[in-house]
Amino acid sequence: MDIRFEAAGVDFGGRTVLEPLTLSLSQRRIGVIGLNGSGKSTFARLITGLLNPTRGAVALDGLDTVKDAGALSGRTGYIFQNPANQIIMPVVAEDMEFGLKGRGMDKAARAAAVSRTLESLGVSHLASRRAHELSGGELQLAALAAVLVTGPDTIILDEPTNQLDLKNRRVVEQTMAGLSQQLVVISHDLPLLDGFDRVLLFHEGRLAADAPPAEAIARYMEIASP
Numbered sequence: 001m002d003i004r005f006e007a008a009g010v011d012f013g014g015r016t017v018l019e020p021l022t023l024s025l026s027q028r029r030i031g032v033i034g035l036n037g038s039g040k041s042t043f044a045r046l047i048t049g050l051l052n053p054t055r056g057a058v059a060l061d062g063l064d065t066v067k068d069a070g071a072l073s074g075r076t077g078y079i080f081q082n083p084a085n086q087i088i089m090p091v092v093a094e095d096m097e098f099g100l101k102g103r104g105m106d107k108a109a110r111a112a113a114v115s116r117t118l119e120s121l122g123v124s125h126l127a128s129r130r131a132h133e134l135s136g137g138e139l140q141l142a143a144l145a146a147v148l149v150t151g152p153d154t155i156i157l158d159e160p161t162n163q164l165d166l167k168n169r170r171v172v173e174q175t176m177a178g179l180s181q182q183l184v185v186i187s188h189d190l191p192l193l194d195g196f197d198r199v200l201l202f203h204e205g206r207l208a209a210d211a212p213p214a215e216a217i218a219r220y221m222e223i224a225s226p
């Protein structure tokens with residue numbers, strides 16, 4: 001998907017948290033880094049249409065995230081920093097099926113799509129598990145499954161390895177590597193972005209670097225050093 005920011009910026013309560021930004025993103029693997037509060041999640045939420053720009057515009061494949069919100073519905077998926085917050089139904093498979101309601105699919109088609117998605121992630125065993133009993137890694141995969149089943153072109157993952165142990169981190173990393181969708185990954189886990197096409201560094205609401213991973217990370221190290 002072609003993601004375009006046209007002088008898009010965000011203010012909250014009169015304070016600018018994202019300076020007007022113009023860029024175009026079409027790569028498959030895009031990383032987003034920066035200090036806490038630098039504007040990363042704000043940037044990501046603009047892409048999904050969860051947030052409207054205060055000024056300027058954001059367009060996906062030429063469709064405006066505000067004016068064409070209806071046509072863009074379902075084209076992007078967002079996995080929150082705390083995926084527990086996005087699970088609505090108590091059981092994993094029910095939660096995934098819930099996301100498919102209102103799409104004109106009958107119950108059997110919804111159940112088939114849920115099974116297929118869980119299988120593609122290698123987590124069919126999670127189908128009947130209660131979401132609030134899952135480990136952090138399982139929860140990340142359940143949230144990813146719930147987003148994937150809806151068939152988005154682009155998935156935004158907000159700190160997907162936050163709080164995961166090494167084993168679960170590896171599972172999430174490998175799962176991400178196997179996805180064909182365009183991924184925008186916000187992360188403080190810098191090695192996760194190895195091999196990414198492009199990394200955006202935000203600093204104090206401004207884009208401070210837009211470069212291959214090593215270059216953007218080197219700039220981040222300079223910014224972060226006391």
Ligand SMILES: Nc1ncnc2c1ncn2[C@@H]1O[C@H](COP(=O)(O)OP(=O)(O)OP(=O)(O)O)[C@@H](O)[C@H]1O
Binds near residue numbers: 012041
């Ligand atoms: N709904 C809101 N109302 C007011 N201020 C907000 C709101 N959402 C975010 N902010 C502010 O905007 C700034 C950027 O926040 P954002 O969540 O984009 O940062 P971030 O880079 O994702 O940070 P982190 O790494 O801590 O998750 C912060 O100062 C934050 O307090």
